[in-house]
Amino acid sequence: MIAITLAVKIPVFLTKHIQEDSFITWRVAKNLLNYGVIGFNGEDRISASTTHLYTVVSAFFQLIFGEDFIYPILVFSAVLFAIGSIWLGKILFPQDTLRRGFFVVLLNLVPPAITASCVGMEYGILFFLYCGLIYYGFFKLKNWAFFLFPILLLWTRVDTVIFLGVMFLADLYLKRKLNWTFIVGGVVGLVSVVGFNYFYFGELVNHTISAKKIAYKNLTPNNNLDYFLIQWAYYGGLIKKYSFVTLFIFLGFLALLCFAMVKIIKNKDRIAYKVKVILVAVVVFALLKISVFAFLKAYFDWYYWLPRVFLFVAVIYYLLNFVRIRKRILVPSIFLIFIGLYLFQLVQSYAIGYMENTQRVQIAKDIAANGTNMEQSILLEPAGKIPFYTNLYTYDEVGLVNKKILDEMTADEHYWWMNSLRKFQPNYILSIGVKPDSGKGYYQMKEGDKAYFDEHYSLVKEYPIAEIHQNAPEIVKLVYGVRPIGKDYFLYVKRNGKP
Template sequence: MSQAQNKYIPIYAVVFSVIVKCLFFLTHHIQEDAFITWRVAQNLMDYGVIGFNGDTKISASTTHLYVFVSYIFNLIFGKANFIIPILTFNTILFSVGSLLLSHLLFQNNWHKALFIILFGILPPAIKISILGMEYGILFFLEMALLYYGFKKQQKWAFILFPILILFTRVDTVIFLGIVFLVDLFWNRKLRWEYILGGILGVAVCVSFNWFYFGEWVNNTIVAKKLAYDNAFTLQQNIEYFILNYGNFWGMLKVPSDFNPITILIIIFELVCFIYLVKQKEKRNYFLWIIFLFGWVKQIVFLSQKSLFDWYYWVPQILLFVPVIVFVITQKTRRNFWLASLVIFYIVPMLAFQTVHSIATGNGEWNYRRSIGLFLNQYEKDKNQWILLEPAGYVPYFSGLKTIDEVGLVDKKIQEEIKKDKSSIWINTIEKRHPKYLLANKDLFEGKNGEFYRSKYTLLKEFRIKDHLKSENPLLEKIYRLKPSGTDYNLYVRIN
């Protein structure tokens, strides 16, 4: 079959990849922070303000573009029905992005199709697609920039995509910077259109923050830096790296300091990359871009103690691209390499992600969402406040105004963090008197127990063990194999 005859094969692979990942919707595995973005979008609907609590402006979401996309989906489908449509949208965008990436790496359409399928069912690809975060949009925009800008040489792409990319996440300056440097060293010339696009992207993002929120960078960045700031010694930094590197360079989290699987994967990725770039192929230009970006992004974020695993999804999967390309392009023993990759890595990783999504979906959708639903029914006055951490499922499904201890959705608590990080709960309660407290410990025990007992009473206990049951015996085994969730106590203020 000629290339012209099988030109639709990659499209069929995209459709297949989307269908496979849509099956994961059944697990209800949705990231906590997605509900922050969606509540900001709904706050814009209800109050005409980008915020979290009524008419108070705050950049509570890490992404501006995705807030507006979520706003549109809420308008079209309604608050009760938009989640599956927007998850499908994210999944389609990621899969189209993988199609564009395949065009950068392969000439043969069968190779493209195989790449799209293998690439699309790896754990980071599944999480990017289905967890409700902005990375499906971001991956599509980044691959569209490489394809339409640097492959097709479309000048409009150099202007448009950097603006959209930076308006999605400001930390994408790392990606745009790596692309600029590789292109400069590769082609020995400046692309003024691309430079203009980058300048406009920064200007649009910073100007929007300043003129709308009165701040230069998103509140989320300020809040996390303030709440998680740690001054480490050199020895502590080394210990920290050893403890965490395996969780971010690899594709699965292993509860141990030493992760030999990750070391093997890193070595194999490097070997495959070196093997490929030694060949005189046009794809080397793009391999250098995605591989250098993957390493730089990982190192920068790990050095800043960024423990949230979604920061690493895109780098994780891009670093694995040379492995897939190496296997697919083998002229001898390709079937052996392909079978080995699928049997010993792809299938186990897919199985791991399936178990992880089922267990995590239970712990978050079935369990943590139930706390929000209980509060929604119990408290009819949605102007009442709750102090808790984190600010995802419970605020979204309860509808209550929220103070989170990090300060992502409420700036006032940041002042308490600056004054005395160890006493932010007590100081916030003294000043603001929230009606509800949701804590992952017994507040009546310990040195401040008398303070809490004098102002609050225990309303309800929520225990993860009560949600490790299912009529399906296989699901129950998975729930108990990998219990996901935290025990909580819900307190109400004494009138």
């Protein structure tokens, strides 16, 4: 089963779609190996990555494989995701190995499973740990699982507390008594990770949470209910377009899900009581996390990958268990639908990978051609691929990887970018969307700032996204026509000599 799921993932790997923020974690891991510090810029301690456990795992892979670590760690993530799906299959189909096999393959074909396991983030590990707790804790009734998995989950991401809370209530409902091992595991995990953050970084939560709260506070165009509903559907569903059509499609999917769950809960012949509770729990978790994060304005698609996977778990279980059609019609029909979903994501991944490799990776190559190191610096956004491949000291425009930028944002909300430029004098500037001297967006300037900028920095190269779209393969152009991906970039270099 693992081999089959890996075969499905190989075409996705070939698209070169790797999530930008994966490179932030990988840079932190590289920093840990080179400087012995969990940070982003040499000896500066900062929790720039959202995940401690995956940082350590990434450091291990870089230590073993060197610069060629990326595909081994992507395969490792895909294998862990496959194992997690197999554990779920054993819970849902303990006796029926054929349906279990169909379940595993179908689950690994859906778009959120592809992105969670193939594009470099920590979600392959996270799904493995989620399913490990469910399988060994709830299904196998192993006490050690209730202690170990909460600790590992919280060290992977602190927001797994939502999953742990829902599963604790499910366990309480099943056993009608408190699971003290579960409680101790959760407390030890939470106290240890928060304590580590406080004593090592001097903060209670990951720095990225604080940075996004400050940098994105004015990002929402409005606070109307219709906007939040559309955002909820945008991140809860598969259609990446802010529109009422997206909302109606998501509501239709939820209606199907609700129908399936009612059928599952009412069945008294074939479905074990514990299986029903587990399915209800993972669906509640999925909808709760999607709703909470959408309401809190979490504008990052990867937060929602695994909740979407769990929604598909319930739908696939229903299709394999309840749809009364002859197998010779049912099985091919279901596979055709899910292969369609797979191809839908494959084309999207191809479009994203093409854009990133012809633009951001190319920018990194252009900068690295000059010879770069930590003694030189860059001011840019985002802080993933380009800092990873150039090894430049990095100031990012959100403040995720450098606290000095947040200090400037706090001191002057309007002119922090120009103040940072004057104070830190980076060797390179990479502006996004517009040129800095336009005075738009982040790049607001006071009187005299434009002259200062023109005197000290010169434009080296432009990277127009329209040119990339125009030169893309035809199938990718179709994606860009529906969902434009990417922005213009403008690379500047300091005038006073070679950087």
